[in-house]
Amino acid sequence: MTLAEIESLLDKSFAEARAALAGAANPAALEAARVQFLGQKGFLQAAKKSVGQLASVDDKKKAGKLCNDRDRELQDVYQANLDRLAREARVAELAQRQDITLPGRRSRRGHRHPLSTTCDDILAVLQGLGFEPAEGPEVEHDFYNFEALNIPRDHPARDMQDTFYVDAGGAEVVLRTHTSPVQARAMLAAGKPPLRVSCFGRVYRKDDDPTHSPMFHQIEGLYVDQNVTFADLKGTLQLFAERIFAPGVRVRLRPSFFPFTEPSVEVDISCFACGGTGRGGNVAAEDGRCRLCKATGFIEIMGAGMVDPEVFKACKLDPDHVTGFAFGIGVERVAMLRYGISDIRLLYENDERFLAQFP
Amino acid sequence: MHVSGKWLAELVDIPKDITPTSIAEKLTSAGLEVEAVVDLAAQLKGVVVARVDSCVPHPQADKLKLCRVDSGLPSGAVDVVCGAANVHGGALVCFAPPGMVLPGGKRIDVASVRGVTSHGMLCSASELGLEATSDGLLLLADGEPGVVVGAPVAPLVGRDDVVYVLGVTPNRPDALSHVGVARELAAALRTRMKLATPTCPERGGPIDGLARVTIEDPDGCPRYACRVIEDVAVGPSPRWLQARLAAVGIRSINNVVDVTNLLMMERGIPLHAFDYDKLGKSGSRAAIVVRGARAGETLVTLDGKERTLVEGDVVIGDVAGEHGRAIALAGVMGGRDTEVSSSTTRVLLEGAHFNASRVRRTARRLDLHSEASHRFERGADANGVLQSLDRAAGLVAELSAPHGKENRARVARGVVDSYPRKVAPAIVTLRPRRAAALLGVAPRVVDEAAVSKLLLSLGLEVEGREAEAIRFRVPTYRPDLTREVDLIEELLRLVGMDQIPSTLPARGGEANAGLFDVRRHQALSAARRALRAAGYDEAINLAFASPDDVARFPAWDGGGEPIRVKNPLGEERSLMRRSLLPGLVQNMATNHRRGVVEVRLYESGTVFLGRNGQGAMPRTDDRAAAAGRDAFALERPRLAGVASGASVGATFDRKEAAFDFFDLKGHLEELLDDVGVIGARFIGLDGAAVVAPFLHPRARASIQVEVDGADVVLGVAGELHPDISALHDLRSQAYAFDLDAELLAVAARARVRARPLPRFPSVRRDFALLVDAALPAAALQGCFAAAPAATGLLEHVAIFDVYQGKGVPDGKKSVAIGVTLRAADRTLTDAEVAAVVDGLLGGARALGAEVRAG
């Protein structure tokens, strides 16, 4: 080819190439145009090959420059369209919308039992007050469950706790009726004061109705030292109640009887449904009386007292030199109050639909 | 204990402005918890006095009458149909108008009775809740105070009363009587008791000629006294007495028995009345012998049941027959043969004191709990016997008025009183400073003067004084006050809880009782977190089991005879569980039955494997034993779970995948990782010592790990046996695991040591190996891990496909394995990688593997 032929080839195909590259409406068409005009078999390559065959150096220079100019120009056109198509594609992508209201894909999560949450919370509060956890056997010797706690055989106090007895040959063995035997064991094991423990776990009584389960959970606090006073008990109960229930909850003590404490008290807290007024609140009956506290304004929640000297003697501590207090709370009762559970049996059915309501 | 407000008001000065609610509060804050306050008058609200103006036979019914009744309403008299025989014109009756509800729950409506409209009802005593049964209407006497047409009936029949329902704690026998409650109320209100010493007019002959008492068992019966009343007429009690007993929940029987019950409720001392003429005599005298029962001796008690007695029971006997017979079970119940009946004319009244423990033992053995045994068990007042007896005898005589005849009843002169074991008042020394120290109050709150004043209000007396101490004489009706601390409790009650400051004790220096295994607690916490993350809900089951449960779910680590409850709530709860799984499988079945198949549950709890060899007796002399080693049972902390349903639930764009063994295994591997157990293996149970018959033979394993050079079985896991699934009607394939939490803690060894990140690249090579179908995957993994050529370079082995079927010969399977190789100090060369791969494949070939690709 001559210079003129090369120039003619470039002129003839340039406009076509430019139009194709600029006008391609999608990436595939653009790529096809690129291959057609700018690829190895395109007119530019053909022209470039012919340049080397020109005889004149001048012609070579001239034709070479022309090829390169056209090439650059078409490359720019190509790039511009490529960019434009990319931009348009992004705009189109950004215009898309997913149905974000479809449900999320969740992995299955387990739930804690409300009793174990409540139990852990109470233990954490007690730990904060310095009470270290303590555990003991559930199948328990009569001695630890009763005798050491000043509940002798043939004493009416035994009627306060309907007991399951264990077939033990000659030995006297029961299913523990409270966690107090752990207190006795803790005192015997520690050997000397001060001692501050929280005894917790399953306990058993021969009861089965909508408000009683034959197995339930208790937590007891025990503090033994020189010069522990009833005023200390009162202060501790107030703080304990505030941390378990709510700041500002009022605590009322009433004289009562437990064989292992003297003096003994029942501990009531002001009703959190009606604010202690006995009326209104979220569980009020039609006549306005609060159902949670039966309109009394108070809820019975705990038993407590100063450790009875007989208990110290049985646990090899000298009641002339040590005093102490103990208090006990039913975990079921707290959980039922806290979560508004009315039937205790729900707690032991383990229906997935019940358990899944708790965190 | 039901306490009548009217009765209380007769015993103690109650200021007029005090309401029943505030009396209840006073009693409750004194420690006598009032569980309910019942307004008896409210139950009869609306029932009024009415006059029957006229009374004619019902036109349609022979036995009915049509009455015109004037109840004082401005609208005038109304028609009432009545069936009672004793209704007559001019009668004054109790009229219940339409709209009211009677105490028994019956609602009065305007009703048509055989064609005649009846506007209300004329009531009998039983319909008003005053008597158990009645014969005809309750007629009111004209001219009696308050009997005015239109006036409320409640006060006329003794129902203008308020009943306090007390929950009396077992230490307070004194509060099982109105006098005792009145005493507390007087102390709380700072007012006085109004209790007169009873007197008994004795118009009969000397009692010595009528009765004698011998106490052969003074331990069982420290005191026995009696009086005799002659020419008694037994009959219904007057209305006031019936009303009084009804108010406190006691059924009226007859005037004699009612008097004994009245006294029991008034003074807390149970009395018993015998028909004197039915007692065995010695000469002319009734001979009472209080003695220990003979083994096998029988007695028919008042409730008509024959009781067989044992040694240790205390009986009241007489001298009838060759050896005498038992006529009453001391302190528990009288005998039928000597019961007071309508034909009784002479009564022997017993007032006695019995040994609390022995009464309790007898009552418990016979499951015979009476008002009397309830009081004697808790401790009645031995020294109040005579006063009760005097008042009772006087009342029996006074109320013995045969209808229309002269009252001839006479109380014999004197009382037989045998009192071999005198109950003396306790002398208790109180140090006011000690009281202040224990209560945490300022010394002046309970100084000597305050203490004396307070305790005197409860009937205590100052017996003497010592340096900084006062000796008090405690009345015998308060057997609970025997120690200084008991008096301090009384002071607290009287001072009031509000007067005690609130303080917080000092902290620090506490001894560690060692009754808490921190390591186990941490391991369990980690395990429970892992299970929750894997979707398991926490379950809590009762710890009982049935014999079937125990047979079907043996403990995988053995165990002895199950722990048996002697008095279970049914056979299905007669044993202590040896595994958590029966409960969990039951929970799963309940969920399935209710349509919930997606179930993952775990439980952390105690199982009871059998008896503990060191636990025959409590060992308080050994501190370590007292910390728990002397437990009667072998109690193990276990962690078990069950799962059924989907592994991954379906979503709007993905299909559900069923839960299978490898989901369970993965969950447990995660759990073991989180707890810090490293190198645990799942080992098939064929031929193993570990037994788990409740798991499906095709997929069950023990989980083992090496601890201190020995293999420890942590538990078992697998698919639930199809027989168990079928038995519980499970709706989906189920999986289960059971781990020992203590062993988990022992095996938890992991200490996290941070490693630097790798500095050189890894190389991954994948192979497909054709092996015998029975060759466990673990064998291939194991041979790779052990290959010498790969030592230090094999970072990871992953089995990513297992295939049997088309293209794979029968009896073979194709296993795709990927290995990741890396050197810590250099980039591996192709030649090095090739050498390692050669070594790995050589090992695989030694297991019979054929390399298909790689």
Ligand SMILES: [Zn+2]
């Ligand atoms: Zn309330």
